Amino acid sequence: MTRAPVRVRRTLAALLGLSLSVLSGLAAPTAAQAAPPPSSTTSITVNGTKPGLTFDGVGAISGGGGNSRLLADYPEPQRSELLDYLYKPGYGASLQLLKLEIGGDTNSTDGAEPSHMHTAGTVDCDQGYEWWMAEQAKARNPQIRLAALSWGAPGWIGGGNFWSQDTIDYLMSWMDCADQHGLTIDYLGGWNERGYDKTWYRNLKTTLTARGYGATKVVAADSDWGVADAMAQDQAFKDAVDVVGVHYPCGYLGAYTDCPSTTTAQRLGKPLWASENGSQDAHTGAAAVARSVNRGYLDGRMTAYFNWPVIAALYPNLFFSTDGMSVANQPWSGNYSIGKTTWVTAHTTQFTRPGWHYIDSAGGYLGGKRANGSYVTLKSTNNTDYSTVIETMDATAVQTASFAITGGLSTGQVHVWDTDVRSDDTSRWFVRQQDIIPSGGKYTLTLQPGHVYTVTTTTGQGKGTATAPARRALGLPYADNFETPAATTSPKYFTDMNGAFQTVSCGGGRAGTCLRQMAPMSPIRWTDEPYNAPYTIMGDGTWSNYTVKVETLFEQSGSVELLGRVNQQGRNNNGLNAYHLRVSDTGAWSIDKSDIHWNFTTLASGTTGALGTGSWHTVAFTLEGSTLTAAVDGVTLGSATDFGYTNGQAGLGVTGYRTDQFDDFALTPGTVTTHQGPVTSGLTGKCAEAPGDAGGTPVRLWDCDGGSTQAWTWSNGTLTHHGKCMDVAGQGTADGTAVILWDCTGGANQQWEPQPDGSLKGFQSGRCLDVPGGTTANGTELVIWDCNGGANQRWTLP
The missing domain is CATH 2.80.10.50 (Trefoil (Acidic Fibroblast Growth Factor, subunit A))
Incomplete structure (x- = not known):
């Protein structure tokens, strides 16, 4: 049964004595799929004169663990397509806020982001990829607001004490770098999920003003609601903080059905934010995101929402490898998948702007019951346009929403957009449905279970049409001499798990560019992994038999390592299934096996002639079936037999925080087994x-x-x-x-x-x-x- 044309529906409406608005919502089910009568009706009066808090926006976080790393290495046009799906207005997620990690050379969940100051007094404003990410976001949406937060910091700061003036000065140098990149940082936080120091925040506020960054608002404490209690008891602390940011107010993971704040927090008179939420799969987590964006305001009066992370542009063997708006883990093929979370987010971001106001009287739970779903309404700064976002994630029956528009808001044509969150059919995500023409400022909308709807008087929305190429393996042989500039200061496809591996001018009398581990001492850490050492990984997890070879220069006494068959990493880097070839400047060597809990087993070991410091040597690690073989300068040192890991990536590492160098990285295929x-x-x-x-x-x-x-x-x-x-x-x-x-x-x-x-x-x-x-x-x-x-x-x- 096809949908009746408008003129037929007008006739039907007249014959049945029904207003056209009742028939002008979503496409009716076919006879074979006839829906039961609505179980309940919710009356929603959208009155433009009624009060509500200022909306600060919906955004996401680039950082907290290298989750954006591979995006910069995507080829065109796929890289631009992914960026458009994130930031371009009227195309995809259309994010209104972007939080950047201030890199600290330390693991911050699924990777480490480099600091702009590995050592005191040496500033490099081009480190990492967050500047690039922010510039790309701003190019697509000049109105996007930027926030920044530290997860860790270099070890030289404050003698290892984050809550020090050293850290504040360090943050000011980062702000100066942002300025050099033409970026305005609108919000600045403290230490992610590590509590707060009241004096430190007061000093941060004072220093921002003194350094010319007084317009930057301070967010505290990116942890729990306890910071609001402290602010209520300390006026100076309260004055220093502009925004109360709390992580996972709806609970960590789960369905996000309840998103409360506290009475004390609400009485502060400060904006309350869900400054980190999400941590869910780009597809299956969409329902939770749909609930929490609405319910954060309804339950907790929170006016901003940040999804962690912005995109899963990281390798699939990492713990949170599918969380974000989309998944992009194959830069060599250009393959990606736009997550359902993109489209439930778009139901708010494409129809609102920061600075709009909620209408409290036009928000609530359908039929007064949480299980039926929720709705919020926001009005434009022009006091004419409005958008209502409705989610029916847990509903079990068809419902009706009956709208009455008043208070100066537009009573003209209403546009309806719909996502069937329970469907895996991408054609049913973010679909523009039949427009509604209100009659006397009134109209009715039928609501199906498991959907997100937006009804709006605004225009300019759209659904991006770019599609990705098919996945393919990264073939061997593969080589990188680190001479070809990459999109960032990391070599193409390499992603750091601890420390900071950067391309620099070679040492040891060698011309050209080499890869150097830049962090000279253990950082102020965010994670608590028992094996705290720099390493970087790259490549295809399906690789099985191959030789990884590299030239290395010991700048100081210690060991470097080649990694093979790098497989699953434990949460927050708390383990790694991999084989390691370790070679010391003294000539000591070993083949080791690590597991998901960082238990190490030595499979073979020995000693060759001392390699010394300041000169280059060739180290090779061959993985062929169950045989693992070590070689230095073309001489086989020994081998081991192990059946534990059959496939995985390659990598490089340093067994402590030392500044060793690498060059002429090469992978050659082994025998097909x-x-x-x-x-x-x-x-x-x-x-x-x-x-x-x-x-x-x-x-x-x-x-x-x-x-x-x-x-x-x-x-x-x-x-x-x-x-x-x-x-x-x-x-x-x-x-x-x-x-x-x-x-x-x-x-x-x-x-x-x-x-x-x-x-x-x-x-x-x-x-x-x-x-x-x-x-x-x-x-x-x-x-x-x-x-x-x-x-x-x-x-x-x-």
């Missing part, structure tokens, strides 16, 4: 089998019997059966997509990445090979599903 046999499930006695050889044959679970239907060949990320590949049907990425046999194409949907917990992660989807529901019934057809580490997702390869 094949293994034949069954693929055994973590469900006892069960195997994966294909009951036929034709393309499209489902891969299913069956009792292990050693028969030909259970014969598989594993080779560098692919599983083949009688010449056909284990394939995710239709290149699908959604939970429940079938796994089948298909002609081998080399596509990412036919590549599987073994994980340390025994699961097989699909290279394209990021989801794991799964036995649905954990059933052990013979014939159960396998699918992909969100990785959860369950026995039904564990597999032993041939």
Whole structure:
């Protein structure tokens, strides 16, 4: 049944005695999908004379752990497309606020961001990628407001004390750098989630004013509501703080159904912000974000919302690898995925501006019940336009919202935008629906469960149409002599986990540019990992057999390391599944294995002639099957055997905070290794089998019997059966997509990445090979599903 044209609906309305507005909302369901009558009606009076707080905006955070790092290395046009989806008005997330990490050479969740002052008195205003990110945001939206916050700081500051005048002076030098980049920092905080020092904040406020940055507002304390209690008891502290910023006021993770503040905080008369929220998957976290943007104001009177992080432009083996507005973890292919969170955010950001005002009387819970969903209304500074954002995340039945517009606001045409958050069909996200023409300032809207709606009198909204190319592996051989300038001071594809690896002029009499670890001492840390040492990783997690080789210069006595088969990292860098070749200036060497808790096992060790400091040497680490081999200056030192890690990235490191150098980094492929046999499930006695050889044959679970239907060949990320590949049907990425046999194409949907917990992660989807529901019934057809580490997702390869 197609939608009736307007003239037909006018006739129907007249015949039925109904106002056109009732029929002018969203497309009606077809007869086969006829919806039940609305369960309840909420009357919303939008009165432009009613009070409400000033809206400060919705934004996101670049930082708190290297989450934006890979974006700068994306090729064009994909890099610009991703930036447009983040910042361009009327295109995607259209962010109104951007918080930047002030780098401190230390891990701050999923990576380390470089400081602008590795040592006292030496300022480098071009370090890192946050300046680039802010400049790109400003170029797309000159009205975007910038905030800044530290997670850590170089160790020379204040003798290791963050709450010192040294830190304030350090922040002023960072503000000077921002000024050099043509950037105005609107808001400045203290130390992320590490409490507050009242005297320090008073001194910060005084120093900002004295240094000409008096317009920059101070945010405290990016932690919990306790700072509001302290402000209420200390007038000088209260005067020094302009904004009360709190993290995860809706709780950490979860559904974000309740987002309260405190009575004390509300009585301060200061803006209250959810200065960090989110930490959820770009797709599955969308419902939580939709709730919290609305409910932060309804429950806690919070007038700004920052999602952490802005984008998941980081490697997939890192802990929070899919959190953000979108996912972009393959700069070499240009592949990316625009998250559903982008579009639920757009329902506020594309229809409002900072400086608008909430209308308190036009906000609340549908039908007075949280489970029905929430709504907020904001009016423009022109006192004519308005936008109402409605979410029905938890609703179980169709509802109706009945609007009455008054108080000088426009009673003209209303535009309706809708996202079906429960759908994985991208065509149902951020869709402009039929406009509504109010009658006498009144109209009605039908609300489906699990949706976000915006009704607005504004125009200029849109949904970006750029699409990404397919995923592909980063091929070997690969080399970087660090001579070609990258988009930032980090080499292309390298992302630092601790310390700061920067391209500089070579030492030791060598011409050209080399990679140097710049942090000379342990920083003031934010994380608490037991192994605190600089390292940087790069590349493709599907790499298996290869040699990583580099030229190295010991500037001081100590050890450098080459990393191979870098796999899963623990949360906040609290462990790493990887192999390490460590070589000291004394000639001592070892091959070590680290795990997800930073437990180290020495697999082989020895001593060669002293290498000394100040001269260059070649170090090579070969990973071939279960054999790991070390070499220095072309001489094999020894080898070890280990079956723990089959694949992973490469990397470089320094075992302490020293300023060693690297050059001529190279990766060469090893021998393609094949293994034949069954693929055994973590469900006892069960195997994966294909009951036929034709393309499209489902891969299913069956009792292990050693028969030909259970014969598989594993080779560098692919599983083949009688010449056909284990394939995710239709290149699908959604939970429940079938796994089948298909002609081998080399596509990412036919590549599987073994994980340390025994699961097989699909290279394209990021989801794991799964036995649905954990059933052990013979014939159960396998699918992909969100990785959860369950026995039904564990597999032993041939």
